[in-house]
Amino acid sequence: MRSDPSDTGGLFVGRRPGTAPVHYRSAPDRGSALRQRVDGSLAGVMLAGIVVLCVLCWGPIPLACLWIGSQVNYLTGSVSLGILISFIGLFTLLFGALALMRRLDQAWILVRRAAGHDQRTGALGRVFAITAAICATAFAFWFLVIHGPGVGS
Amino acid sequence: MGLLDYYRQFEGMTEEEVNVELRAEAAERKRKALMRVDTLDLSQTTWPELPHPSIVNAITFVARRGLNRYPHIGAGSQLRDELAARHEVEPERIILGNGAAELLSSAARALIEPGQRLLSPWPSYPLFPLMGRRAHGRSVPVSGGVDELLTAVAAEPGARVVAIASPNDPTGELLSTAELARLLDGLPGDVAVLLDESLVEFADAQPRDASLALLTDHPRLFVFRSFSKAWGLAGLRVGYAIGGPGARELLAELEPDLGVSEVSQAGALEALRSCSELIARRIATVAHERAAVIEGLRARGFEVTDSQANFVWAAHPSIDGSELSARLARAGILIAPGDALGEPRHTRIALRDAAATTRLLDALDKSL
Numbered sequence: 270m271r272s273d274p275s276d277t278g279g280l281f282v283g284r285r286p287g288t289a290p291v292h293y294r295s296a297p298d299r300g301s302a303l304r305q306r307v308d309g310s311l312a313g314v315m316l317a318g319i320v321v322l323c324v325l326c327w328g329p330i331p332l333a334c335l336w337i338g339s340q341v342n343y344l345t346g347s348v349s350l351g352i353l354i355s356f357i358g359l360f361t362l363l364f365g366a367l368a369l370m371r372r373l374d375q376a377w378i379l380v381r382r383a384a385g386h387d388q389r390t391g392a393l394g395r396v397f398a399i400t401a402a403i404c405a406t407a408f409a410f411w412f413l414v415i416h417g418p419g420v421g422s
Numbered sequence: 423m424g425l426l427d428y429y430r431q432f433e434g435m436t437e438e439e440v441n442v443e444l445r446a447e448a449a450e451r452k453r454k455a456l457m458r459v460d461t462l463d464l465s466q467t468t469w470p471e472l473p474h475p476s477i478v479n480a481i482t483f484v485a486r487r488g489l490n491r492y493p494h495i496g497a498g499s500q501l502r503d504e505l506a507a508r509h510e511v512e513p514e515r516i517i518l519g520n521g522a523a524e525l526l527s528s529a530a531r532a533l534i535e536p537g538q539r540l541l542s543p544w545p546s547y548p549l550f551p552l553m554g555r556r557a558h559g560r561s562v563p564v565s566g567g568v569d570e571l572l573t574a575v576a577a578e579p580g581a582r583v584v585a586i587a588s589p590n591d592p593t594g595e596l597l598s599t600a601e602l603a604r605l606l607d608g609l610p611g612d613v614a615v616l617l618d619e620s621l622v623e624f625a626d627a628q629p630r631d632a633s634l635a636l637l638t639d640h641p642r643l644f645v646f647r648s649f650s651k652a653w654g655l656a657g658l659r660v661g662y663a664i665g666g667p668g669a670r671e672l673l674a675e676l677e678p679d680l681g682v683s684e685v686s687q688a689g690a691l692e693a694l695r696s697c698s699e700l701i702a703r704r705i706a707t708v709a710h711e712r713a714a715v716i717e718g719l720r721a722r723g724f725e726v727t728d729s730q731a732n733f734v735w736a737a738h739p740s741i742d743g744s745e746l747s748a749r750l751a752r753a754g755i756l757i758a759p760g761d762a763l764g765e766p767r768h769t770r771i772a773l774r775d776a777a778a779t780t781r782l783l784d785a786l787d788k789s790l
Binding site for chain 1: 423428
């Protein structure tokens with residue numbers, strides 16, 4: 270499927286763009302079957318970590334930053350300072366989490382390959398999109414059904 | 423191997439790194455391709471280039487028109503008419519054949535009775551001795567020129583045919599018209615001369631059709647030409663014979679029973695009509711390279727005949743022909759040693775273009 274031109278209806282005579290096989294600098298020295306199973310499990314744990322970090326980005330981190338901002342506002346009486354601190358915290362934590370997820374994703378690729386899979390791309394993009402869709406749906410359900418727009422005001 | 427190193431070995435190369443490797447491999451392939459030198463075959467007297475596309479087109483046209491039928495035998499031939507106009511003779515004095523060799527053999531069979539003699543200078547075209555034997559006669563090789571031939575004919579009461587190639591293969595020497603006339607005048611009236619001029623297009627020492635002028639006064643002279651050499655159409659097997667005004671009966675005997683293939687005639691006719699300039703350039707190239715090769719070989723101590731053909735016949739004073747051939751073969755150049763003709767000291771070296779001449783002389787410098 271990845272490199273068969275017949276799957277493209279003849280559009281690409283050779284391999285489709287972006288479907289090149291992985292070129293290793295030298296043939297990897299693979300571990301035993303047990304080690305590959307362990308690597309498979311480790312890859313699962315890493316993927317779970319990525320999912321958790323993604324979910325944090327869509328709810329807990331913004332909420333935490335808003336709470337910190339509100340505390341600053343309460344302590345200083347300055348709304349602007351509260352907003353500023355909230356945004357600084359938000360961007361720092363979001364970009365930090367994204368950087369961490371990126372590194373985790375790269376490591377996940379290597380561990381997947383070590384586990385014996387032909388892993389060519391990472392999972393971060395898909396995980397990010399899926400968690401975004403789930404969290405948006407959950408927020409919409411909470412906002413529209415549970416809380417109700419304008420109920421608290 | 424440490425834990426991190428174990429996983430790092432699964433890191434793939436970036437596209438840029440892969441491209442660098444691919445570019446290096448392509449450069450290596452190109453370098454090797456440029457280093458590879460094709461064998462230069464100077465052992466054949468046929469022209470090495472492919473036929474002109476217009477010739478191939480003409481052949482294809484005729485082939486598609488109808489290979490299922492026989493050629494029009496006896497209905498005249500455009501090729502013969504074209505040749506007649508080219509040589510300024512009557513069309514009836516020209517007979518087409520499947521190559522000059524077949525016409526020469528037919529002439530020998532028609533002229534020689536069992537036990538009679540065919541004389542030919544030697545070394546010469548290897549077909550000549552075979553022609554005499556196939557006609558149930560005897561072949562007599564003669565070393566030397568016209569004088570020796572006349573002496574040999576006088577000494578052989580059964581002599582009926584003298585076969586001469588001009589330019590001669592393998593020596594490349596041209597029999598001048600004056601010498602040919604002297605030979606014809608000195609021969610008994612019942613001796614025919616078969617003059618094989620398959621290579622005459624390459625000669626520049628005298629007009630190409632000079633020998634044809636002798637046909638009128640010598641009805642026992644027959645001239646044979648070919649499309650296999652300068653015209654570069656050896657695969658078509660087309661040749662022709664020209665005789666004098668009184669030689670029509672014998673010429674008719676030489677004609678192939680079922681004629682010459684229409685396909686072959688179409689190719690030869692197209693060559694005459696559209697490739698004359700190409701052939702002229704080819705002949706000029708050969709003449710230029712012939713002078714360069716002869717000069718180069720003589721400068722390196724070779725004995726070289728004054729060739730008028732598309733090859734030279736050379737002998738080194740201390741290296742015999744087969745040894746020289748083997749040395750040049752190691753340099754990727756093939757030449758024809760003279761062993762098969764009983765001349766082990768000699769080799770026949772075909773002429774090509776300036777690049778081939780340079781490569782030959784360079785290889786000789788390294789091989790001698």
